[in-house]
Amino acid sequence: MRAPFSTRYMGSRPVDEVFDAAASGVHYSALRLEELNINGSMSGEEQPTTSGLENGHQEPFVIGVAGGASSGKSTVCKMIIDQLRDQRVVVVTQESFYYGFSDEELVHVHDYNFDHPDAFDTELLLYCMENLKHGKAVDIPNYNFKTYKSVTSARKVNPSDVIILEGILVFHDSRLRDLMNMKIFVDTDADARLTRRIRRDTIEKGRDIKTVLDQYSKFVKPAFEDFILPTKKYADIIIPRGGDNDVAIDLIVQHIRTKLGQHDLCKVHPNLYVIQTTYQIRGMHTIIRDAATTTHDFIFYADRLIRLVVEHGLGHLPFKEKQVITPTGSVYTGVEFSKRLCGISVIRSGESMENALRACCKGIKIGKILIHREGDNGKQLIYHNLPKDIANRHVLLLDPILGTGNSAVQAISLLLKKGVQEANIIFLNLISAPQGVHVVSKRFPRVKIVTSEIDFGLNDDFRVIPGMGEFGDRYFGTDDYQSSTPFFFDEKNRVRLL
Numbered sequence: 001m002r003a004p005f006s007t008r009y010m011g012s013r014p015v016d017e018v019f020d021a022a023a024s025g026v027h028y029s030a031l032r033l034e035e036l037n038i039n040g041s042m043s044g045e046e047q048p049t050t051s052g053l054e055n056g057h058q059e060p061f062v063i064g065v066a067g068g069a070s071s072g073k074s075t076v077c078k079m080i081i082d083q084l085r086d087q088r089v090v091v092v093t094q095e096s097f098y099y100g101f102s103d104e105e106l107v108h109v110h111d112y113n114f115d116h117p118d119a120f121d122t123e124l125l126l127y128c129m130e131n132l133k134h135g136k137a138v139d140i141p142n143y144n145f146k147t148y149k150s151v152t153s154a155r156k157v158n159p160s161d162v163i164i165l166e167g168i169l170v171f172h173d174s175r176l177r178d179l180m181n182m183k184i185f186v187d188t189d190a191d192a193r194l195t196r197r198i199r200r201d202t203i204e205k206g207r208d209i210k211t212v213l214d215q216y217s218k219f220v221k222p223a224f225e226d227f228i229l230p231t232k233k234y235a236d237i238i239i240p241r242g243g244d245n246d247v248a249i250d251l252i253v254q255h256i257r258t259k260l261g262q263h264d265l266c267k268v269h270p271n272l273y274v275i276q277t278t279y280q281i282r283g284m285h286t287i288i289r290d291a292a293t294t295t296h297d298f299i300f301y302a303d304r305l306i307r308l309v310v311e312h313g314l315g316h317l318p319f320k321e322k323q324v325i326t327p328t329g330s331v332y333t334g335v336e337f338s339k340r341l342c343g344i345s346v347i348r349s350g351e352s353m354e355n356a357l358r359a360c361c362k363g364i365k366i367g368k369i370l371i372h373r374e375g376d377n378g379k380q381l382i383y384h385n386l387p388k389d390i391a392n393r394h395v396l397l398l399d400p401i402l403g404t405g406n407s408a409v410q411a412i413s414l415l416l417k418k419g420v421q422e423a424n425i426i427f428l429n430l431i432s433a434p435q436g437v438h439v440v441s442k443r444f445p446r447v448k449i450v451t452s453e454i455d456f457g458l459n460d461d462f463r464v465i466p467g468m469g470e471f472g473d474r475y476f477g478t479d480d481y482q483s484s485t486p487f488f489f490d491e492k493n494r495v496r497l498l
């Protein structure tokens, strides 16, 4: 239903206010990274804990791009699309959802506030976005700016890997916000927005400057302050200077690419679980991947990430329903953790994950496997010490890197030989290369792989790219280079010391 015409009128303000800076004067760096809470730890008798992080990989990645009129939102969208050229991207603009005018209403069109939330058919927009998010094609209306009429079912939009919803008020309705995986606010200062508006409306729309300034002071500026600016607080990323900010757009595209890489791999391998990324997780990865990070910091941040992966992995264990009586005498119906577990670490890097597992599962038995690297691509099993009753246990296999997958195949083959059920193995790691995921999943489709990031691939030395170098050397302090050692990347993207 179209909202009452009158609710979309607003009081006018004098033209001389037009040139007041609407920007609050608050300075933002290129990206405001939202800090998200990560689950803490728990303990208990060999008790795994569940993680709040979900593996929501089946749906398209929805990006909301909001900001004042003429702030450069469509330029930002275009730059994102251009850089994501190998992905299927669809753009939905909020402007398509303007209510059309009846002939009687057209008489008052100059008193109409096009920057008010009620100017849009938000219910229809929500319906379309929900359908696209669930993989269904939709018909998007077409609003004609010259005739002020709306044609329903004007454009068929097919579901896509990435959906960008762009418009001045796309963050206004919480139901729309909830559909978005990433929210970007284009934060261009008021003078720049007004200058662009004057240029666009006088040159492209043939309007005179007085009409443009009148509309700005009467509707555009107040609506920006009352409705658009207050939605900035919902943004995950704020881009100052809009499309001129190449650095911010590069970072956004890189982040989307990472998400989409994981997304595709998860579609192909239903046994792969990538913990849902947050800027906290990206921040920790940024530190451990940095060649200049000290051993001390590497251990600290690797440990934090390992803890998250362990918590997430434990969430895949079976459980039984259990009822307890609370101190209020009430019944709480909950679950009981599976008790028959063990950890198996692949020496030596996997040993770095033992403490996190012990911290979550008190008293857990931990066995070991040593696999020797023969050349770079061959692996040989050298030693193992496993719990005697391992065949009756769920096994959490610990190794922070899944590269070629050769070590994992050796380790899993041994576990199966010892009678462990394939479906009872959960392989926990921090970084997986797609090659390793394919190898392990093809050979052992029932083994669950839980990881925190999927990288691009392997280099000629079978090192994960971009990776983090030799995990064991960096964690246990046996790496050659220190943060002060100068290095460069050779033609094969390997770190070389000077």
Ligand SMILES: O=P(O)(O)OC[C@H]1O[C@H](OP(=O)(O)OP(=O)(O)O)[C@H](O)[C@@H]1O
Pocket: 346, 347, 348, 349, 350, 373, 379, 399, 400, 401, 402, 403, 404, 405, 406, 407, 408, 436, 462, 470, 471, 472, 473
């Ligand atoms: O998937 P892949 O190609 O087999 O590579 C992964 C293996 O490489 C690392 O161990 P590494 O041989 O570096 O030994 P370390 O843990 O003793 O440092 C890692 O801990 C894995 O075990």
Ligand SMILES: O=c1cc[nH]c(=O)[nH]1
Pocket: 349, 401, 403, 462, 463, 464, 465, 467, 468, 469, 470, 471, 472
């Ligand atoms: O990149 C790699 C590959 C295997 N093992 C590591 O530690 N790093």
